Amino acid sequence: MNALSVNNLCHSFGNRRVLDGVSFSVAEGRMCILLGRNGAGKTTLFSLITGLYHARTGSVHVFGQAMDVNPSAALARMGVVFQLPTLDLELTAGENLRYHAALHGLSASLSRNRCVEELDRLEVSDRINDPARALSGGQRRRVEIARALMHDPRLLLLDEPTTGLDAPGRRALERHVRALCRERGVAVVWATHFLEEVTADDDVVVLHRGTVHWAGRADRFAVDLGCASTAQAFASLTGSE
Amino acid sequence: MKPSHALRALNGILRREMLRTLRQRGRLLAAMVRPLVWLAIFAAGFRSVLGLSITPPYQTYVLYEVYVVPGLASMMLLFHAMSSSLAMVYDREMGSMRLLLTAPLPRWYLLAARLLASVLVGLPLVYLFLFVARWWDVRPPVWGYVAVFPALVLAGLMLGAFGLLVSSVSTQMENFAGVMNFVIFPMFFASTALYPLWRLAEAGPVLAAIAAWNPFTWAVELIRFALYLRFDAVAALVVVACLVAFFLAAVVGYDPGRGLWNRRGGEG
Numbered sequence: 001m002n003a004l005s006v007n008n009l010c011h012s013f014g015n016r017r018v019l020d021g022v023s024f025s026v027a028e029g030r031m032c033i034l035l036g037r038n039g040a041g042k043t044t045l046f047s048l049i050t051g052l053y054h055a056r057t058g059s060v061h062v063f064g065q066a067m068d069v070n071p072s073a074a075l076a077r078m079g080v081v082f083q084l085p086t087l088d089l090e091l092t093a094g095e096n097l098r099y100h101a102a103l104h105g106l107s108a109s110l111s112r113n114r115c116v117e118e119l120d121r122l123e124v125s126d127r128i129n130d131p132a133r134a135l136s137g138g139q140r141r142r143v144e145i146a147r148a149l150m151h152d153p154r155l156l157l158l159d160e161p162t163t164g165l166d167a168p169g170r171r172a173l174e175r176h177v178r179a180l181c182r183e184r185g186v187a188v189v190w191a192t193h194f195l196e197e198v199t200a201d202d203d204v205v206v207l208h209r210g211t212v213h214w215a216g217r218a219d220r221f222a223v224d225l226g227c228a229s230t231a232q233a234f235a236s237l238t239g240s241e
Numbered sequence: 242m243k244p245s246h247a248l249r250a251l252n253g254i255l256r257r258e259m260l261r262t263l264r265q266r267g268r269l270l271a272a273m274v275r276p277l278v279w280l281a282i283f284a285a286g287f288r289s290v291l292g293l294s295i296t297p298p299y300q301t302y303v304l305y306e307v308y309v310v311p312g313l314a315s316m317m318l319l320f321h322a323m324s325s326s327l328a329m330v331y332d333r334e335m336g337s338m339r340l341l342l343t344a345p346l347p348r349w350y351l352l353a354a355r356l357l358a359s360v361l362v363g364l365p366l367v368y369l370f371l372f373v374a375r376w377w378d379v380r381p382p383v384w385g386y387v388a389v390f391p392a393l394v395l396a397g398l399m400l401g402a403f404g405l406l407v408s409s410v411s412t413q414m415e416n417f418a419g420v421m422n423f424v425i426f427p428m429f430f431a432s433t434a435l436y437p438l439w440r441l442a443e444a445g446p447v448l449a450a451i452a453a454w455n456p457f458t459w460a461v462e463l464i465r466f467a468l469y470l471r472f473d474a475v476a477a478l479v480v481v482a483c484l485v486a487f488f489l490a491a492v493v494g495y496d497p498g499r500g501l502w503n504r505r506g507g508e509g
Contacts, residue, residue, distance in 0.1 A: 050343045054496075072242070076345035084336035090261045102253020103344035103351075105246030 001064055003028050003155045003187030004049070009058035011044055018044045019210045022058070026203065028154065029185040031178060033198050033218070036207035037238055042191040043083055045207065046159045049189075050080055062155055076104065079148030083159040083191075085140055087132040093119065093143045094128040097150055104151035111150070118146035122176055138169035145176065156180065156188045162197065170197070195231050206237055213237045242346060247354075250346055255358040261328075262362050269366070272320065276313040276370050280377060284309050287435075296437045298471040310379045311465035312434025314367050318397045319457060321363035323425055326404030329355070330411050342495070349492045356405055356488070360397035367393055371468075385468045392467035392477075396460035399480045402487035403456070409494025432458040433465075456483040 004026040011019040019041045026032040036042050047053040049060050051071045060067040062074035087096050094115050101111035119125040122142040127135055135143065141161060148156060158177065162170040174197060180186045190197065198204060200219040205212055214221065214237060218230065227233040262269065288305040299307070332338040341351055371379075371386065381389075407420055431451045433441070438458075442449035452458050456479065463476040 050339075052339060052342060072345040072347070074345075075343055078343075080339075080343055082336055082339050084339075086336040086340050088257065088261070088337050090264050091257065095257075095260060099253050099257050100340065102249050102256070103341065103346070105243065105249050105345075107249070 001028070002026060002061070003030075003063060004032075004189065005059075005061040006045075006049065007059045007061075009045070009048055009055055009060065011041075011048060011053060011055065011057075017210060019048070022207070022210070022212055024205045024212060024215050026155070026187045026189055028187050029181055030203055031181045031188045031190065031199075031201075032203040032205060034189055034191040034205050034207060035193070035195070035198065035234065036191070037193050040193075040207045040238075041210040042207060043159055046080070046082070046157055046191065049157060050078065051075065076151070077154045079151070079153035079156045081141075081144045081148050081156075081158045081161050083163065085144065087135075087140055087144060087147075089131065089133040092129050092131055093124065093135065096132055096143065097147045100147045101150045106151060114150050114152075115146075118149050119143070121149075122146045137164045138166070138173075141165060141169075141173060142176070145173070149180070154186060156186050157191075158188065159191045160193070161190065162192065162194065170194075195234055198230060206234065208238045242350065247346065247350060250344065250351070251354045251358070254341075254351075254354045255361060258355075258358040258362045268324065272317060272363075272366055273369065275320065276317055277373065279313050279316070280306060280309065280374060284377075296439070298466045298469040298473075304378065306374070306377045307379050308437070309435060310371070310374045310377075311468055312432070312461050313374075314371060314393070315396060315432075315434055315457065315461040315464055316429055317367050317370060318360075318363065318393065318460070319400050319425060319429060321359070321366075322397065322400035322404040323407075325359040325363075325401060326408040326411075329405065329408040333408075348495060352405060352492060352495060353488070356398060356401045360394060360401050363397060364390075364393055381468045382470055385470055388470050389464060389467040392463045395477070395480050395484070396464055399456060399460055399484040399487065402484050402491060405491035406487045406494060409491050428455060428457040431455050432461055434458075434461045456480070459483075 002025040006025070007023050009019055009022040010017070022045060034042055034045070044053065048055045049067070051067050051074070055068065060074070063077050065074040065077070067074050088099070091099065097115040097118065098111050101114065106114065116125055116128065119128055122145055124139050124142045124146065127139060127143070132140060132143065145158070145161070156177070162173055165173065177188055177190065181188055198218050202218045204214070204216065204218045204221055206214040214224070216224065222228065222230050222233045225233040225236055227236055284306045296308070329338065332341070341355065342348060344351060368386070407424065411420055431448065432455050433452060434457070438449060438452060441452050459476040459479040462473050463480055466473040466476065
């Protein structure tokens with residue numbers, strides 16, 4: 001079963017069409033890179049997948065659960081890290097995680113245990129009692145990922161998670177997320193405009209001006225388009241340098 | 242929706258509201274000082290110029306301080322509701338509202354939980370004010386403090402639902418500051434919080450009619466009557482009706498299929 005199926009999704013803001021017939025799927029345990037330049041429609045797509053926006057045309061299924069029919073069941077299996085930081089700066093890292101756990105119905109004891117476990121996995125457990133305000137950008141991102149994993153989701157959505165991070169921070173974050181795919185079988189959708197975040201084994205969906213221009217395994221991307229490199233292939237699809 | 246899940250979520254939302262409120266000490270202090278300034282200065286000045294005849298629920302002539310305390314308690318609820326709504330607009334701009342709205346629970350429940358949590362967190366301060374007001378000889382019956390609890394909750398929910406509605410149609414925090422000025426002051430001054438309806442009628446029938454149509458007036462009267470162990474059925478009915486109407490409209494406002502949220506557009 002696919003972790004995520006997006007079928008013929010369209011969306012407009014007023015007269016401005018931002019997504020037009022977007023379709024793709026992500027299998028369990030796979031890393032899918034949603035590649036697109038700024039304004040391609042990635043964040044809107046995430047908002048539709050998570051139910052923040054209502055899809056008037058098309059459908060979203062998470063492990064077979066339709067977002068428009070049973071959003072709670074779909075959301076229960078989904079962890080999300082939004083492009084904008086969403087930590088409550090008034091709360092500590094641990095309190096942020098426990099708040100999220102409560103929203104997902106975890107008991108207090110399970111919440112406490114998972115909080116330490118997830119922060120530990122992302123190497124920020126030493127900051128558990130520090131206010132989110134006092135954390136660096138990279139630490140906040142890792143706390144957000146730990147929070148998204150609190151309820152043990154089978155699908156993780158990350159919207160430009162490396163924005164604002166330095167190179168070592170980016171690499172560390174990528175390593176953590178890839179480990180989640182390998183070790184826990186979590187399906188990941190990673191939206192980005194950084195080509196260096198794509199590896200040969202990833203699935204890639206190229207989104208440009210609201211439509212999917214190419215989808216498939218990353219190692220086929222340049223070959224299919226008859227280009228010498230992934231960067232060239234991406235440039236030829238999006239018309240960028 | 243499993244009851245255990247719903248309760249845990251409510252508990253989490255309540256806990257978050259409590260922690261945030263306790264950590265914003267300046268806001269807490271301002272919320273307490275505001276009605277005390279009104280009571281200590283405004284009421285003292287007004288006492289000499291404003292005579293009050295016997296007005297229900299009071300059974301005799303009362304000091305102006307006695308009359309104004311339920312109005313000031315309602316004012317605390319109004320300010321609390323509006324600052325809570327401002328926090329929702331802030332949450333939406335800062336992104337943390339997304340976390341709440343992507344929780345696997347019905348949206349109406351999440352909004353109701355947030356509303357209830359906000360009201361419950363605001364009530365201890367109102368009680369503190371009511372007890373401090375005894376120093377100004379405002380001494381309702383002891384059981385009045387118990388009887389006023391449901392009235393405070395109901396009024397708080399109604400005003401909170403109104404704030405929720407305002408936050409659902411407010412696109413930016415800057416706009417919201419304007420909305421607060423256009424909402425709080427007219428609601429407060431064109432009500433029976435500071436002067437009885439018959440006094441307003443003396444000033445002008447239009448003002449009296451506005452006050453009679455103002456939901457805040459009924460919230461004030463519900464609290465005033467309950468504090469003196471009387472039940473104002475009309476006030477209760479109006480407050481409940483407004484609560485339902487405001488809340489339903491706010492749920493529509495936050496509905497991804499119908500609300501403004503859906504039409505505004507994201508960051509790209």
